[in-house]
Amino acid sequence: MNRHIIVSQLGLLFVLLSAIMLATSALQFLADVIQGQAIDASAVGALFITGVAGLLVGGIAWQTHRRGSTFLGRKEALLLVAASWFGGAFIAAFPYWLWAWLHFARGDAHPFLSFVSCYFEAMSGLTTTGATVLTNIEALPPSLLLWRALTHWLGGLGIVVLFVAVLPGLGVGGKRLFQIESPGPSPEGLQPHIRETARWLWFIYLGLTSAQILALWALSPMDLYESICHTMATLATGGFSTMNASVGAYHGTLATDLIVVFFMLLAGINFGLYYRICKGNVRALFRDTELRVYLGLIALSTIVIASVLALSPDPIVLTTGERAESTVGESVRQGLFTAVAIQTTTGFCTSDFSYWPFVAKAILIGLMFVGGSSGSTAGGIKIIRIWIAFKVLASEIEQVFRPHIVRPVRVGRTAVDPEMKLGAVTYVLGMLVLAAAGSVALMVLEQVFAPEGRCDFTTAATACFATLFNVGPGLAHVGPVEHYGWFSATSKALMCLLMALGRLEVFAIIVLFNRRFWQRL
Secondary structure (H helix, E strand, O other), rough: OHHHHHHHHHHHHHHHHHHHHHHHHHHHHHHHHHHHHOOOHHHHHHHHHHHHHHHHOOOOOOHHHHHOOOOHHHHHHHHHHHHEEEEEEHHHHHHHHHHHHHOOOOOOHHHHHHOHHHHHHHHHOOOOOOOOOOOOOOHHEEEEEEEHHHHHHHHHOOOHHHHHHOOOOOOOOHHHHHHOOOOOHHHOOOOOOOOHHHHHHHHHHHHHHHHHHHHHHOOOOOOHHHHHHHHHHHHOOOOOOOOOOOOHOOOOOHHHHHHHHHHHHEEEEEHHHHHHHOOOOOOHHHHHHHHHHHHHHHHHHHHHHHHHHHHOOOOOOOOOOOOOOOOOHHHHHHHHHHHHHHHOOOOOOEEHHHHHHHHHHHHHHHHHOOOOOOOOOOOOOHHHHHHHHHHHHHHHHHHHHHOOOOOOOOOOOOOOOOHHHHHHHHHHHHHHHHHHHHHHHHHHHHHHHHHHHHOOOOOOOOOOHHOOOOOOOOOOOOOOOOOOOOOHHHHHHHHHHHHHHHOOOHHHHHHHHEEEEEEEO
């Protein structure tokens, strides 16, 4: 195995993240000076110190190993992708931890005084999960909230895709990295050169980001800072907000909900479609089966949830704690926003759906499993895999009573090859098994390490689903207005692993536990 390229590229990744930290620190310092506000030295200092340390460590790692072989094989690509996420979360967690130790006196109780909690928050950011350990988000300094949003934005299309796009020297190995990291069952090479492909995706991502920032700033009550933070969380389908009540804090303005819903929908669509539109192939939108299923599922879920809410005698509990009448208009508004937020795995909330009727909550749990489109920033199993699995099931049922008929499984006009059919069914089954095993493991760990805790089955199961499928909020004690800070350190570590498994679609990490992978290391 080529250790040199792994260490050198990890060093470059550390340099990149550290440079962004330093830029964040400088921007916050300048903003405070210009606005005449008191400078939060502990927050700005935490970002600055971590950024400088990261530059030194990353620079040394790159310089001492950059002269080795530049060949990146499949093993190296798998290990580099996994190390990038776990290592990236490690350095991203340090500003939180350092700020807490600089800011709080001994004896204070804050989640960030525990490095495991800081790592959880960083992993949740980079994997675009959006689960948080914080009880009071608004008490965090603006610079750390901005860094928190940036971890979402960087994780949206992937740290790995970013440094394949902007850093030289990977050659053909860059294609292996891109294919392993990119979400979805079969990432397409939009251009022959993989770095050009990654650049195109980031240009599209930047364009959507700019458009949403301007829309929120102009049409909603958000200021520029809040617009930037919420846009980064929306386009990355992450869900970190600057407010305790999430987007529900702006419930008084319908425009805010509509803008966020629109861009969540866009973020859940395959970015390859946007590339084709940029190249003039608008027909690709109407021919894409996955897009039709994606939009149809959201429409159906919205109709059912809105109907259930409108027929319920109970008022709708908002994330601000207020109660709204379950009128048809309010039910449609809450049903649409929540269905889109959960299916795209963004996890923004405007109402506390823990109080919703059983049918509505069951639909939301189902949407957690499904997720968005392949090639999008969304998590979940992905629409195309679910669709292929249903097609295979229908084909097998037909074979029972018509064994002589050989009919290919098709998605749209394209026949699905046996390898993709097996891959889709295996992935769906594997994720279901992993979700069940993770739920049991969380229950056991909480019973062992926190027997006085509040981890019932609903909490454990939905916490597992919400982290594995990168959604964020669950039900019961991890609901929309709750947090993950009360879990034991061991449980948080397990959920960090679940978040990484979901973001990298399991196999890129599971393979590292195979003894044969490390042979001839």
